[in-house]
Amino acid sequence: MSDAEFALRPVTVPQTVGASRPLLDRLHDWIVTVDHKRLGLMYVGYGVLFLVVAGLEATVMRIQLAIPNNHFVSPQVFNQLFTMHGTTMVFLVGMPILFGFANYLAPLMIGARDMAFPRLNAFSFWMSAFGGLILYFSVIAASGLYGAGNAPDIGWFAYAPLTSSTFSVGHSTDYWIIGLLVSGIGSIGTAANIVTTILCMRCPGMTLGRLPMFVWLNLVVSALILLVISPLTAAQIMLLVDRYLGGHFFDTQAGGSAVIWMHFFWIFGHPEVYVLIIPGFAIASEVIPVFSRKPIFGYSIMVAATLAIGFLSLGVWAHHMFTVGMTSYANAFFTASTMAIGVPTGIKIFNWLGTMWGGKISFAVPMRFCVAFLFQFLIAGLTGIMLSASPFDWQLGNSYFVVAHFHYVLIGGLIFTIFAGFYYWYPKVTGRMWNDVLGRAHFWLFLIGFHLTFDFMHIPGVLGMPRRIYTYDAGRGWELWNLIVSIGVVFQVVGIACWVTNFLWSYFKGPAAGNDPWDAWTLEWSTTSPPREYAFATIPVVASRRPLWDVKHPEDPDWKYE
Amino acid sequence: MATMPEWRGPVGMWCLIAAESAMFIIFVVAYLYYAGKSLSGPTPNDVLRVPIFGSICLFSSSVTIAFAERAVERGDLARFGRWWFVTLALGALFIAGTVREWARLIYHDSFTISTNLYGTTFYSLVGLHAFHVVVGLTGLSIIMAFGLLGFVRKEHARQVRVFSMYWHFVDAIWAVVLPVVYIIAR
8 A cells, every 4th residue: 555655646847848938839739739638628718718608698688588578689689699598508618618627637536647549539629619619600600581690599409390491591500500510529529538538547446436426427427428419410410411402300291200309309408417417416526525524425326326317317308398299108207207317316415415414514615616506406406306297397398487497407506516616626727726705705696696596587487487588578477587587697797707807816826726725535636736747757556535535644544444 | 456548449439339329229210210101202112122232241241350350360461451351342342232222213213312201211321321331441441551551460450459340330230220221111
């Protein structure tokens, strides 16, 4: 076991890459890089850029809906806004940021020098990046019904027959298809890379039973991505055949079916929700133990629950289609399978609570975001179980209740844990500590804004407000709720501004963070901050789930008990 | 002991095969779901002939590429080159059969991808598989060229094996597409 102690000691070799080199040279380094840390940062930077874009799109929509009979934007622009907001948030924000975290952290956590296929890694990143650019190029390039440029306006799930060449004239839908096809190739490349890295590149002693929880969950997510992105790609190829070669896949006049598009889309679309939320779980599973000063509670049950979620998620897709009209057998099956997924998810929540129970909890900013995540994700799960009951869904499907539910999952669950991850690993990545006051301001503003917006968004849904409507008449009882929802956005925007300011300011002016500011246990904290290109001068050897604990506490190492 | 970087190639290829299989499943499901739902002719029985010769070529190419793998593992490079060429030729014969079939359907039977729903599903599924065969043939040709230039040696047996996994996969897909298109859904 003394091997571990030697191997984990950071080596102090001076950085050879100076900051004084010409800008063009340094830019060139980033463009041609195959280093997993740089690609991870580029993934995250790209995701944050689009987070701001898609957030502004949402802000414009909330201005439009704040008061009845508003005409802040035209109906056409409103359709483009909700389409681009949804598509961007899923494909250009969620997945890139999660890939960025996995890319940067997974090799460090398993003691590998890089990903299994560094060049495939770079290729996949640039494919995803160009996919995003193609999607947004439509704004200036796709000639639509009127005017020169036109963003896609078919909704993020692009139901047939709205996407047929009859109803979607011009090229905006084509940009949507091609952009996502291209970024999908990147997603599959990176997912294959992450799976291979985790299976084949672990350092000696890092058995599957000792993987950090973050790595385990990303392994499951990447395997899931391999299985679910391709159905979307297949459906999009069919749509291209319909639009360009006169095919009839989704053409009901020739015997095709619009409902089959829904099936194919949601076979991708529902597991995609788990693709987005499980990496959120992964971050929470690293942050909560460190700030509770306890190892994670129920490690093997946690892994089993994740595998169960991944497996069950492949069999629940048609709960998005209860209102379409299916057989009663289908309704019963998808109701039952959807409710079943609540069981492993509930196990996870109890495991995180069990981790905190009796721990010495420190409410630093990353932990605050995780605690908020626990409460919010619980509520999101409960409204999810409500919606999984098909008769309930017949009443509230396609209403603002559904919009509130999935934003509770994706913002209250995913975005909060992403923020936690940002605050947790920022000192490792930049070598500097962020400002605590701005961090707390960000937390409280975003928390208040989130709850104002998404708690109150459930109510107009129950009162019958459908999603995606451009405007509404006064006197339906929706005005007050919509106004509160829109006011919440102000808090969120200010919160995000605090976050961006904090991270930009701290990058230049923040105090040095040191290698291990949180007294954490996983291998990435044994490297320098920021880690060098070759993070591990010698490949580490580990003997337990918390290798750094073993090094710091040779009198009471974990491997004695595991 | 956990590290096994020498397995990177096969594991990565299995990942690709998993993703590709998911895509083919969707196309096969669409084909089966739409079978007999076309509102106008022609129907499969009017136009289809089972491509027996092409299928025999493609399936036997999985055997010949296995011989080539074994030869390169033993370092018998001349034998490797011969079996590799036979594999390439068998794959090319399969594609030639598809080209003849499509030419007959399009020019003789006036049956195209836009004729009816059946045409859309037939050309999409068979075409997607043919596209994968063409990708495989491209890879086979590149490795053939490397072999002729003397760049393929005994120590590259692992890379050759990773590529042939893809070729076996393409053949396995045909073992699904052939019965679905030409036998079951007629």
